[in-house]
Amino acid sequence: MESHAAYKSRWLPWVLLSPTFIILLLFLYYPTLRTFELSLYRVAFLGLRKKFVGLANYKVLFTNPDYLHIFWNTAVFAFFVVMGSMAVGLALSVLANQKVSGWRIYRILLIWPYALSPAVAGVIFLFLFNEQSGIVNYLLKVTIGIAPGWLTQPALAMALIIFAAVWKNVGYNVVFYIAGLQNLPGEVLEAALIDGASPWQRFWKITFPLLSPMTFFLLIINTIYAFFETFPFVDLLTQGGPNGATNILIFNIYRDGFRFWKTGMAAAESVVLFIGVVILTVLQFRLGEGRIHYGG
Amino acid sequence: MKRLATILGLSVLMSFSFAAQKIQITFWHAFGGGRTAFIQRMVDDFNYTHPGIQVKAEYKGSYRDTLNAAILAAKQGNAPHIVQIFEVGSQMAIDSGIFVPIEDYVPASLKFQLDDYIKPVANYYRIKGKFNSIPWNSSNPILYYNKDIFKKAGLDPNNPPKTFSEVTKACEKIIASKAAPKCITWPLHSWFVEQWVAEQGALLANNENGRAARATDVYINSEAMKRIMKWWKGLYDKGYYAYTGKPEDWDGANQLFVSQQAAMEITSTSDVTFHQNAAYENGYHLGTGFLPVPDGIERNGTVVGGASLWLTKGHPQKEQEAALTFLLWFTNTENMVRWHKGTGYFPVLNTSVKVLDWQHWFTRNPAYKAAFDQLLQSKANRATQGALIGPFPEIRTIIENMVQEIFQGEDIAKALAKADAKADQALKDYNASVAK
Numbered sequence: 001m002e003s004h005a006a007y008k009s010r011w012l013p014w015v016l017l018s019p020t021f022i023i024l025l026l027f028l029y030y031p032t033l034r035t036f037e038l039s040l041y042r043v044a045f046l047g048l049r050k051k052f053v054g055l056a057n058y059k060v061l062f063t064n065p066d067y068l069h070i071f072w073n074t075a076v077f078a079f080f081v082v083m084g085s086m087a088v089g090l091a092l093s094v095l096a097n098q099k100v101s102g103w104r105i106y107r108i109l110l111i112w113p114y115a116l117s118p119a120v121a122g123v124i125f126l127f128l129f130n131e132q133s134g135i136v137n138y139l140l141k142v143t144i145g146i147a148p149g150w151l152t153q154p155a156l157a158m159a160l161i162i163f164a165a166v167w168k169n170v171g172y173n174v175v176f177y178i179a180g181l182q183n184l185p186g187e188v189l190e191a192a193l194i195d196g197a198s199p200w201q202r203f204w205k206i207t208f209p210l211l212s213p214m215t216f217f218l219l220i221i222n223t224i225y226a227f228f229e230t231f232p233f234v235d236l237l238t239q240g241g242p243n244g245a246t247n248i249l250i251f252n253i254y255r256d257g258f259r260f261w262k263t264g265m266a267a268a269e270s271v272v273l274f275i276g277v278v279i280l281t282v283l284q285f286r287l288g289e290g291r292i293h294y295g296g
Numbered sequence: 297m298k299r300l301a302t303i304l305g306l307s308v309l310m311s312f313s314f315a316a317q318k319i320q321i322t323f324w325h326a327f328g329g330g331r332t333a334f335i336q337r338m339v340d341d342f343n344y345t346h347p348g349i350q351v352k353a354e355y356k357g358s359y360r361d362t363l364n365a366a367i368l369a370a371k372q373g374n375a376p377h378i379v380q381i382f383e384v385g386s387q388m389a390i391d392s393g394i395f396v397p398i399e400d401y402v403p404a405s406l407k408f409q410l411d412d413y414i415k416p417v418a419n420y421y422r423i424k425g426k427f428n429s430i431p432w433n434s435s436n437p438i439l440y441y442n443k444d445i446f447k448k449a450g451l452d453p454n455n456p457p458k459t460f461s462e463v464t465k466a467c468e469k470i471i472a473s474k475a476a477p478k479c480i481t482w483p484l485h486s487w488f489v490e491q492w493v494a495e496q497g498a499l500l501a502n503n504e505n506g507r508a509a510r511a512t513d514v515y516i517n518s519e520a521m522k523r524i525m526k527w528w529k530g531l532y533d534k535g536y537y538a539y540t541g542k543p544e545d546w547d548g549a550n551q552l553f554v555s556q557q558a559a560m561e562i563t564s565t566s567d568v569t570f571h572q573n574a575a576y577e578n579g580y581h582l583g584t585g586f587l588p589v590p591d592g593i594e595r596n597g598t599v600v601g602g603a604s605l606w607l608t609k610g611h612p613q614k615e616q617e618a619a620l621t622f623l624l625w626f627t628n629t630e631n632m633v634r635w636h637k638g639t640g641y642f643p644v645l646n647t648s649v650k651v652l653d654w655q656h657w658f659t660r661n662p663a664y665k666a667a668f669d670q671l672l673q674s675k676a677n678r679a680t681q682g683a684l685i686g687p688f689p690e691i692r693t694i695i696e697n698m699v700q701e702i703f704q705g706e707d708i709a710k711a712l713a714k715a716d717a718k719a720d721q722a723l724k725d726y727n728a729s730v731a732k
Contacts, residue, residue, distance in 0.1 A: 044729040048367065048392055051729070066718075130548070132478060132538050132557050151541020154704065239543050243700040259360055260690040261388070262725070 032274070038267035045261030057268035066244065067269075074249040077162060078226040084166040085222055086215070089173025094203070096174065097181045107178065114171030118229065122236030125164045129237075154245030157238050161246050164237065165230045172225075173218055180214035181207070212292040219288075220281055227277050249273050318350040319618040322376035326362040326603070327433075328355055334638050342625055349618045359385065359603065360689065366608070370394040375608040377619035380432065382603045383420065384688035387506065390428060391686060391730045395606045398623075399427040401616065406624050412645045416674045419681050420600040423507070429604035430623050433641040435566040436598045437491050438667050439588060442476070443581035445559040449475035456560075456585030460527045463560070463588045467536035470559045478538035480531065481552045482562035484699060485544050486692035489524055490599060494679045495589045496520040497596040501723075506684035514691060514723055516698070517716035523590045525699070525708050532703050543696045554578060562587065564601065565667035568640040572663055584666040597674025599682035602641065640664070642671060687726040691719045 007013055039057055041050040061067045096106050113121065128136050129150040137147040150156050184207060192202050208215075231250045234240060240247035240255070249269060257266030327335060332355045339353045356362040359382035366379040370392075381389050389395055402410060410427055421431045443453035449470040457463040467479035482488055493500055498520035501511035515521075531537035538558050540548030546563065553561035554574045568584070575582035589595050605623055607616065625631065629647040636643035636652070643649055649668075652658065658665045674680045685691060698715035702708055 042725070042729050045367070045388060045392070048371070049730065126542075130551075131541050132552055133555055149541060152539075152700075152703070157541070237542065241543050241697070241700055242541065243697045243704065255693075258364060260687060260693075260722075262690075 035267045035270050035274075038264055039271045041264045041267075043263035043267075045263070050264070053264070057264050058272075060265070061268055061272060069244060070247050070249055070252050073158070073245070073247055074227070076158065077165075077230070077246075077248050078223065080162045081165045081169070081226040081230065082219065082222045084162065085169040085225075086173055086218055088166060089170045089218070090177050090211075090215075092170065093174050093177035093181060094207075097178055107174075110174045111171040113168055114175070116168070118168060118232040119236065121164060121168045122232045125160070125233070126237055129160055151238055152242055154242055157242060157246050161230075161233045161237055164233045165226065168233075169222065169225055173222070176214055176218055177211065180211050184210050216284070216288050216292050219284055223280055223284070224277065227273060318348060319615055321349060321351045321378065321615065321619050321622055323351055323353045323378040323622070324356045324362055324366060324376045325353060325380040326356060326359045326382075327380075328357075331639060338626065338631060338634070342622055346621070346625075349622065351622050363388070367392055367394060370608060370610075373610075375610065377608060377611060377615060378623060379606050379608065380603050381429065381606050383601055383682065384685070384692070386421075386423065386428070386604075387684040387686045387688070389606055390423070394608055395428070396609050396616075397426055397428045398430060398607050398620075401607070401620055402624070403620075409624055409628065409645075412629070412647055414642075414644055414646055414649065414672065415676055416597070416600050416671050416680065417642070417644045419676045421604055423684065429606040430627050431600075431604045431644050432602070432627060433566070433635075433639070434600045434602040434644050434671075435564045435641055436601065436667060436671050437482075437488055437562050437587050438565050438670060439560060439562050439585040440553060440567075440571050441560040441583045441585065442553070442556060443583045445470065445475045445556065445580075446583070449473040449559070453581070453583065456583055457588055458586060459588055459591045460523075461591045464527070464531065464536070466560075467531065467534070471534075471536060476556060476559045478552065478558040479536040480560040480562070481538045481549045481558040483544055483546050483549045484539045484542075484696055485546075486695040487601060488562060489521070489695055489699070490683070491587060492524045492589065493518075493520045494599045494682070495587065495596050496523070496593050497677070497679045499679055500683040501685050504678045505681060507678060507681055510727065511683065511685050511723065512727065514685065514716065514719035516695065516719055517712045520590075521712055522708060525702055525712070527590070528699070529702050529708065543693075543700070550574075556580060565642065565664075565671075566602070566640050568663050568667055569638075570640070572661075582663060584663045586666060586670045595673070596677070597680040598670060599680055600671070640667075642668065685723065686730065687722045690722045690726075694718045694722065 038050075040052060040054060042053045042056070043050045092110055096103065096110055100106075116124075128134050131137060131147065131149050131151060134150070136150070141147050148156055150160050188206055188210070189202060192206055197205065228250055230248070231254060234246055234248055234251040235254070238246040240251055250273065253266050253269045253273065256262045256269065323339070325335060335353050339351050342351055343349070354376075356365050359380075362379060363381055363385050366376060366381075369375045375394060379395075399410060413421075413431060417431045417434050418427075421427055421429060439456055441456050446453040446456075446466075449466075450473060451466055451469055457466045463480060470476055470479045490500060498515070498518055499505045500515055502513040502515070503509040503511050505511070528537065538552055539545070540552070542548060549561055549563060550567065550570070552558045554571075556578070571582055586595075587598060605627070607619055607623065611619070627645075629645055629651060632643045632645050632648035633651050635641060636648065637657075643652055658668065694715050698711050701714075702711045
């Protein structure tokens with residue numbers, strides 16, 4: 001076969017690929033399968049004893065109001081984080097893409113937050129938004145005389161962790177959007193300019209559709225970020241409080257699994273999260289098909 | 297050159313064989329920062345004075361991480377010899393089945409050391425009449441207060457509030473006089489609630505706090521709990537009570553007090569050393585007092601908090617004996633004195649207290665005195681013995697969520713009833729999961 005032209009031997013490619021496959025098998029596929037299996041058991045802490053219970057864990061997940069609350073929180077959180085970080089990322093990229101003096105500095109400053117680890121970002125936000133001794137409340141008190149309870153009011157606490165998660169990920173979106181903007185075919189925009197299209201029209205009718213492959217890619221990446229990588233913000237800022245108002249699934253999995261030692265429940269939650277993200281990704285591919293313009 | 301290489305090689309070989317003769321003991325603990333270094337110095341002293349034994353102390357993260365790591369290691373047949381486990385993990389440690397009941401293994405000649413523990417500590421760690429582990433770091437909550445702010449507010453700086461209503465009255469004066477922006481803080485942690493339940497002589501779980509038999513019912517919906525929540529909610533509503541918004545935020549509470557945003561703080565006695573230094577550095581005078589209790593009740597006492605040292609199963613007899621030798625050395629009279637002075641944790645042996653008295657330690661360091669007197673005045677009964685509940689970490693979160701729910705305006709009786717049902721369910725699930 002032609003495709004084997006580079007390698008004389010049939011199995012050499014497999015040998016070369018094997019390290020990757022072994023790592024995937026050991027650290028990804030095997031644990032995933034074990035998680036599916038564990039979710040059907042009631043496990044005494046850390047697997048010391050376990051008993052098959054069928055779908056009982058899932059039944060608790062979908063009937064207990066506390067867990068339903070967590071699902072709702074997760075949906076709200078993920079929606080606003082994805083929308084927020086992509087919209088802000090796009091807006092900033094368009095601005096940073098303009099030829100203004102000092103553009104290099106603007107771009108570096110925009111990308112900077114992404115280089116911080118989420119744990120560091122979480123601690124910074126904790127210092128900023130501490131109700132009694134944070135800088136934000138100090139300034140607010142001096143200027144307009146209010147001191148909101150950022151971490152004690154459920155809605156504010158949720159808004160704060162969304163803000164922190166958006167702030168952290170905007171830089172990533174900016175990098176990709178700027179790259180996308182710079183690769184746009186100049187002649188199309190030029191033609192529009194000559195035809196007298198307003199900047200607003202040029203953006204929504206030409207730039208945005210031409211960026212759609214990038215938007216689609218970022219949509220999936222941001223969705224994964226919102227569901228899986230936002231744990232440190234909740235852990236450091238709110239611990240899921242006040243009264244579970246910021247408890248999102250990824251944090252609760254950790255808490256159930258490693259603090260409350262309910263391994264079976266944590267496994268069932270992982271499976272639900274896994275399936276949820278798979279469904280979302282498939283939906284995004286389905287809905288995206290035909291609407292995305294891959295420029296030639 | 298060749299000769300030198302031979303000598304070097306031989307000496308390396310010799311040192312290996314020498315090391316091999318030593319019995320290796322691993323000891324996992326949960327103390328980071330300066331305490332890691334303090335423990336290491338004590339371990340080095342042990343290794344120096346016991347040439348046949350080599351103890352290796354390792355910091356394993358939080359209490360929870362340490363227990364997780366120990367159980368996982370035991371499952372893989374690779375358990376450390378000694379593990380530090382927090383007091384509320386006691387029931388879980390017993391259920392895990394990876395530890396030996398230590399009292400059965402203490403040689404008769406050293407049994408005296410077990411009888412030397414001060415009563416409240418022995419009271420907590422003797423489970424069904426037997427020490428399952430060696431008590432080590434023990435603490436209580438006490439009241440810390442800023443004497444300068446008290447003076448500014450026109451309060452007696454040598455007479456801290458002793459009851460709930462006295463706290464509220466002091467707060468009225470402090471806030472009205474603008475001596476401090478907030479009156480009092482403590483971490484939003486279930487531990488304080490548990491202490492106030494014990495102070496009222498009430499229980500947290502059935503079967504005599506889970507001490508007579510496995511607990512099957514958690515008592516959150518109780519009169520004792522109602523009294524606590526009513527007072528706490530009142531302080532919160534009037535803006536007297538401050539917290540950072542994050543549950544279990546010990547550092548945040550300390551920060552509020554040290555930065556003089558709050559006039560009083562209730563927190564662990566293990567922070568006495570920290571607070572003395574902080575007061576000195578920030579230039580205010582520190583006072584300490586007993587934990588304020590509900591009005592109209594007789595002060596029953598506090599529950600010992602902290603952690604103890606457990607010995608794991610399945611090691612050769614020689615290693616087990618060596619580990620026990622280390623444990624009993626590590627917690628002997630003089631080392632407990634050293635530990636207390638270095639950290640602020642209680643000296644939990646009667647003889648250590650005598651040594652400290654003889655050195656006039658408590659008269660020279662009055663901040664430690666309130667802490668210690670409170671512990672010694674605790675009555676020994678089921679309430680101050682503390683509850684043994686398997687899923688204690690989860691029940692703590694349930695209680696903390698309940699407190700925040702009440703702050704947000706939920707009716708106290710309703711919130712208590714809801715939390716009670718949740719806690720009972722958690723306990724039921726846990727008990728079913730460990731049933732043989």
